Amino acid sequence: MTHQLIPAGRLKQIFMIAMIVWLSWTLGKELFIFFPGVLGAFMLYVLLREPYYRLTVVKGYRKWTTATLFIVGSLILILLPLYGMWYLLSPKISQLLNQSQNMTGSVKAIVGQLKAAFPSMNVDVSDKQIQKAGEKLAGSLPGFLGSAANMATNIVLAFFLLYFMLTDGRIMEREVQRFLSLKDYNIDLLWKETKTMVVSNAIGLPVLAIFQAIAAALGYLLFGIDEWILWGVVTGVFSLLPVVGTAIVWAPLVGYLYISGNAGEGTGLLLYSVLVITNVDNVLRFTLLKKLGDVHPIITVVGLIAGVPLFGFMGLVFGPLLLSYLLLLIKVYRIEFSKRPSQELLPQTDIT
Numbered sequence: 001m002t003h004q005l006i007p008a009g010r011l012k013q014i015f016m017i018a019m020i021v022w023l024s025w026t027l028g029k030e031l032f033i034f035f036p037g038v039l040g041a042f043m044l045y046v047l048l049r050e051p052y053y054r055l056t057v058v059k060g061y062r063k064w065t066t067a068t069l070f071i072v073g074s075l076i077l078i079l080l081p082l083y084g085m086w087y088l089l090s091p092k093i094s095q096l097l098n099q100s101q102n103m104t105g106s107v108k109a110i111v112g113q114l115k116a117a118f119p120s121m122n123v124d125v126s127d128k129q130i131q132k133a134g135e136k137l138a139g140s141l142p143g144f145l146g147s148a149a150n151m152a153t154n155i156v157l158a159f160f161l162l163y164f165m166l167t168d169g170r171i172m173e174r175e176v177q178r179f180l181s182l183k184d185y186n187i188d189l190l191w192k193e194t195k196t197m198v199v200s201n202a203i204g205l206p207v208l209a210i211f212q213a214i215a216a217a218l219g220y221l222l223f224g225i226d227e228w229i230l231w232g233v234v235t236g237v238f239s240l241l242p243v244v245g246t247a248i249v250w251a252p253l254v255g256y257l258y259i260s261g262n263a264g265e266g267t268g269l270l271l272y273s274v275l276v277i278t279n280v281d282n283v284l285r286f287t288l289l290k291k292l293g294d295v296h297p298i299i300t301v302v303g304l305i306a307g308v309p310l311f312g313f314m315g316l317v318f319g320p321l322l323l324s325y326l327l328l329l330i331k332v333y334r335i336e337f338s339k340r341p342s343q344e345l346l347p348q349t350d351i352t
Helices: 008-058 063-098 100-117 127-167 169-180 184-222 228-238 247-259 263-285 288-292 297-337
Strands: none
Touching: 008 063, 008 127, 008 169, 008 184, 008 297, 063 127, 063 228, 127 169, 169 184, 184 228, 184 247, 184 263, 184 297, 228 247, 247 263
């Protein structure tokens, strides 16, 4: 019985593939924390590519000057809302941590009102439980601050990469196209759908959050909620979360109005929240967001569920983008390697 030896060329190929996989896994595991920065740079490049080339190629502006101006403008657009949120929220967080005595009294007062409003409800909270909850909240702050530092690092990395992606974009695109080695119509399909997904997630979701924040803030002002701007901003942020969304914020506020003796305002805010705040999402999806990029809500919801645990706050944008790209790559694979005629697998409608 003869044993066939593996050819030397095949052994070399297997060894090279194993080395590539091992190095990719090792580097990817260590650098995964910076993956949002790479994704952020890619998304910004997709959004800025067309106006950048219009200025540098058509009008002849200098590359480095144009790239720098684009980066400064993008930084302002990104950092201003983040600074505004921090400006609104940080005093409240500090006040909450520094006034544990007042917090204990406030919680006890709310529990007392709940008992008076609902005598059959067995609600009892001790000082020890309140103190323990406060300690748990304080203990979570280092993780929150670490997440904020990580986000800041990824923002710096994103703009660092974006500068070179803009200035050397033509070379980068040629190398990627050569590396992918796909048919021309698959390259076009990848680019068109990538642009659609990036616009929908990077612009559509923030626009949705802004409109819902405005709608919520107006409702809170109308029905007598203190610090209505702060709660409107918080509602806009939570509107990006799947399933529960804005109800995380307005439902407790409605409950607070009821137990504080303002049943009329509570009923008004409840109706306003159900009829207006929760429907802003539906109205925008069928009007403005459909024009920006028509991504199915299921992709958005599932992407958010997967993205938030992976990337934290930035997963609100990157989660749906990655899921959409997974589905797109599956489609391209079927078109590229299927034995069926390519025209049968190509999309029947134009992608804008």
